[in-house]
Amino acid sequence: MATSEYATTLATLRAQRAAQPLSILSLAEPITTSQLPAHAQTPSRISDTLSTATEADSSLPLTPATLTADLSHYKDLFSKLRFSYLEQVTKEKYLRSIVGDPPLLVSHEDNLALEEKLAVMKANLKQMKEDVDTLVGEMEERARDVAHAYEGVSEGLQILEEVPTEIQDLRAEVEQLQEEIKARRGQEQGSSDPRMQMSLAATEQALMEQKERNAEIDRQIAELQKQLPGKVREVEKMDRELTELERRRNESTRLAVEGRRRREEGGRDEMEELGRWNRASESVMKGLLWVEG
Incomplete structure (x- = not known):
């Protein structure tokens, strides 16, 4: 029952993952596979700038480093395209203003009005750029969180896919150990040690x-x-x-040796005299105190 539920859960997770792929992978696919259209009609300077886009190798793997490099490349590309476009449009307007009938003349007041309008538009553009930068930072942070979560889910799903095989291996190992235990018990039953024949209670x-x-x-x-x-x-x-x-003992031995040496040399034995004096004093004291020896 538990095995069937595990298989059902794993199949459900696989189906959900297949039904809802990570959008960032789909968004990144055009970056590596897109090519410029062959029928594009652009001026020579723009075509020279666009030709650099075809130099990117679309076989590179999708990594943060490659995506960052592609982003920097496309930012530089579109900056050059914008400059070329403004240059061409300015030339076109200038030529039309000259060859028009009547010619289009711009006064100083018109330039001042355009400069004021341009300043307002620049301020709005700067604010919009700041908002876009903030939004891009939030999107990058969110993308990192989603990437970490996606990696965790992928690792967890891989572990879940490996668990059944590991369970089977463990079961086979348990069965092998049980067989070895049975074999050892059969060998121990023929042993001469009486303790091996004792019951569980004993x-x-x-x-x-x-x-x-x-x-x-x-x-x-x-x-x-x-x-x-x-x-x-x-x-x-x-x-x-x-x-x-x-x-x-050492002191007594030393004194005894010294006394023997003096006696042998015929000298005076101070220890013997001291002993005689002590015995005489003891006899006198006993006589005075009427103590029987």
């Missing part, structure tokens, strides 16, 4: 017990981590005590 129970053991281990690890700072301090304290004991 497997879930074993998994739960393993999770409980892991939780207990994690709890013990957390407890040991809490005790770790205290143990570290105890070890540091024992290291300090060990260092002090080693220092005392």
